[in-house]
């Protein structure tokens with residue numbers, strides 16, 4: 001199929017107070033093309049998508065879509081959809097308690113004599129999904145299906161409604177490998193049907209697996225458009241960061257384990273919670289970075305939450321620094337010197353309406369108690385220190401956190417916990433959604449914190465990242481801790497085997 005241009009954006013500019021989010025950016029999408037939109041946190045990716053889909057206005061530039069003679073300006077996502085542009089986000093925007101068929105046809109249900117024609121709707125839904133290789137019961141409520149499937153259903157709906165341009169905004173962040181594979185199959189299928197797909201992602205591997213082109217943004221400016229085949233990874237990273245990239249290797253192996261200590265900061269015996277995590281024993285020593293590995297849903301976060309008291313265990317005993325403790329609430333855990341960066345930051349972390357400074361200070365203030373307010377000078381000093389340390393991109397300390405890019409919001413929450421100066425820090429996917437440059441910085445920081453005596457629990461879906469930072473790993477499978485891997489066993493092979501269940505002894 002000749003690849004004609006389906007979407008062209010030229011010279012797009014957009015300014016937020018204090019930030020030039022897009023500066024004369026061009027973007028071109030062809031039919032049957034999967035086009036990655038990449039850049040570090042705050043580069044302008046989301047803004048470009050928002051401008052395209054009418055969520056934000058833009059100041060100057062032109063948008064043209066195939067089939068329309070005039071340039072278009074969308075004022076709402078609905079209008080964008082009428083122009084053939086649909087977006088599917090990581091958080092699926094459908095109704096969990098309605099059936100799959102209803103979700104597929106909401107607002108455009110087939111009718112008979114003024115009433116919804118259920119039979120036709122269910123049949124059409126099944127046909128639509130089966131065309132995309134999803135053979136599922138469409139009469140069941142959406143919530144019965146995994147997030148991955150829900151996302152694919154959202155994609156099917158979007159494509160069925162308007163098929164020219166499909167935008168996938170970080171769709172793979174919460175999927176496991178198997179689910180990502182399925183999503184890719186669907187994407188390739190749509191590509192073969194001539195849909196143009198914009199794929200916003202931070203995962204390099206995935207870009208090289210599925211994309212044809214890459215457009216790179218940096219600081220609101222266009223760096224360039226490249227064919228995937230002609231752009232080696234290192235160069236891509238260099239373009240995103242705007243500098244040469246030789247950093248990642250540098251932290252590898254270099255003194256990961258600070259002098260081994262025999263002092264157990266955490267000593268868990270038989271801790272468990274029915275239906276969530278089977279009873280486990282785990283000792284964690286001062287200054288080590290212990291990784292939790294396993295497939296998505298294997299119980300990694302659940303183990304962390306049971307230690308922290310976020311989900312109260314129903315069995316076992318926990319000692320922190322030699323003392324038996326019972327943690328009823330996260331505040332108890334914080335008082336015992338723990339800090340927990342949750343995986344689910346949107347719901348459990350960020351307070352969107354508060355400023356960057358207020359968000360940063362929050363946990364420390366809770367720890368000190370409401371009767372000991374932190375003075376504004378100290379607040380400012382602390383907030384400034386962590387904005388600098390984590391390179392948080394914000395117009396000022398008083399900017400509402402809501403207006404920061406996703407990755408920068410994440411850094412704010414990480415900063416919040418670092419600020420409490422914890423003995424034991426649990427990081428659940430701390431670098432998800434964070435760009436490569438900052439990822440490296442965070443990995444370095446973790447290794448550094450361990451050297452300074454902080455004990456860290458690190459959970460990540462990226463094995464490479466775990467190998468780089470952890471000195472030991474606990475392996476989980478089906479909500480059970482099944483083994484531990486020592487430092488000399490921390491390589492891709494051993495880990496994969498342990499996760500898969502082939503055993504680690506050879």
Ligand SMILES: Nc1ncnc2c1ncn2[C@@H]1O[C@H](COP(=O)(O)OP(=O)(O)OP(=O)(O)O)[C@@H](O)[C@H]1O
Pocket residue numbers: 016017019020021039040041042043044045046047048393394402403404405406407408433
């Ligand atoms: N509503 C807003 N108000 C003020 N500034 C904003 C707003 N939305 C975005 N920005 C700023 O515009 C810049 C571009 O942000 P954008 O969200 O487009 O980045 P991004 O490339 O999507 O980053 P990430 O990968 O972190 O999601 C950032 O500096 C961000 O702080």
